[in-house]
Amino acid sequence: MAATAVYIGRFQPPHHAHLATMQGALEHFGQLVILPGSANMARSIRNPWSASERAGLIRAALRETGLPVHRVSFSPLPDEFDAARWAARVRAAVPGGPVALVGFEKDASSAYLRWFPEWTVHPAPVWPGLNATDLRAAYFQGGRVEDVPRGVAGFLEAFRRTPAYVRLQAEWRAVQDARAALPAAPLHEERWVQVEGSHVWLSTRHGPIGQGLWELPGRVLPPGQEPMPGGELFAHPSRALVAPTTAHVWRGAAPDGVARPVPLATALQRPRRFHEDHHVILRRLLGPDLPPGASDPNGAGLHRTP
Template sequence: MTGMDGAVYVGRFQPPHAAHVGSVLQALNRAPQVLVLMGSANLARSVHNPWSAPERMGMLRAALHASGAELRRVTFRPLRDHFDAERWAAAVRGQAAAVFGPAAALALVGFEKDVSSAYLRWFPGWSRLNVPQTAGLNATDLRRALFEGLPLPAGVPETVQDFLETFTRTPAFTRLQAEWQAVTAARAALPPGARLIEERWLHRTGQRVALHTRTGPIGAGLWELPGQVLPPGERPRPGAQAVFDHPARALVAPTAAHIYSGAPPPAFASRPVALTTALARPRRFFEDHHVILARLLGVG
């Protein structure tokens, strides 16, 4: 092993596959301890993030155990999505400092595959522990195969296959399969390269906030800030308090959320929910609406 104190591996692992397992094994060959951070831990189930952080930890832990990894040298922690690069990178550094200490010599595990790997450059002072990409293997294709009822590609550990097989018999899978079909249809109906705009209202009355419960197949049963996604090409009304436009925040297409203060127009149904309840249940919210709520209230 080198002189580093530890390695940090950040990912969504939706689901874990052979490349993830191989990356952890390579990190264990180079570092005495590996911290695995499960991203998107605060987001509701969706076709983009079907499994909770504990579920993903269990899948990856089982796959590592089956591969002979020394699990006593691997630490798993959940990591929230902030849809803000600086906040997210600070959270990663904070998690690492809590596990290894503030002065530890650390390496970041990863490979440059596309713009989503830009985070590898956000940690000056850390070294890079590059791992090779497994050609043709990615979690996006695995999710597509699962939701479309196709054979899983090669590279899914047997323990993960067992978990996924059990998951396909749950109500959660049935809902997500319907969401997959709806998201696919919604994307196909948009013009190529479409970028959408939505209008949302943040209305707080005392210790309550107005929320709407989604009823369609996309995000069914989840809370959202009342409002609407505008038809392609339509402009939002002026006076937005804030705009949230992270490219990964929306399921169907890149969407900029314009947030307005005050009561929503009568056309947008909502009901008051206790703020303490809403803030305590991030995974009950659609997309990044809990992040928006907490950010604008100054608590996130």
């Protein structure tokens, strides 16, 4: 049985190295499954575009180069901020049979290539100096974005004229300012999960970072301030936009009371309405207490799209 190639990435935005990797996979394997990551995350300077937008851009780029789009399928991959849960998501998204995981180990973010011992690894081409982090930095500073397919470049130019780009530019500046002001001290935040009946209490963010998004009530502590003892810890290094921050989360009402009730079913179905990983934290703390029939919105939307 021929192996299926699996390519995991955030593709924020898709660039020439991504496309070359896909082309190489299609030359060696009959089918390619692309898993656009961070599919459950709100628009931010780290994840500006939705999984469906990125899948559309990749399809267009494949067509531009004459690659067989009919042999490519997509499945959105949510962030879990937990290696075991994330790996389980990956396995669930991949059809049965032999699998070749496409990629190369460039840094700690590529460690996942070693998490699937039952699969082979197909090495991807190395493009020194080309990465999506630098492309986003140029883009939100108003510069040109090069080394992307023609259709991606057109999309990025059109996106500049949207309110979302204006908001993300402001977020970019605010994040850079916040990082520059941080001392070399661990950051902590305190959050509360208050669920009563069919409602969960949430706050709405008003500053430039995550403006308009829901968050669990609480606050980021001033640098050097220690949190209250106890609570459940969420400390994944990529969970916060500004800097690595450990969240200390308790059940119950937040002390300041600045939150409002939102239907729990609505909140659970709208992960991309939440700041950072707050939707993941909510689901994790509810666990077996999730309301009956509450479906998982993180696995819907792109499966098997030609």
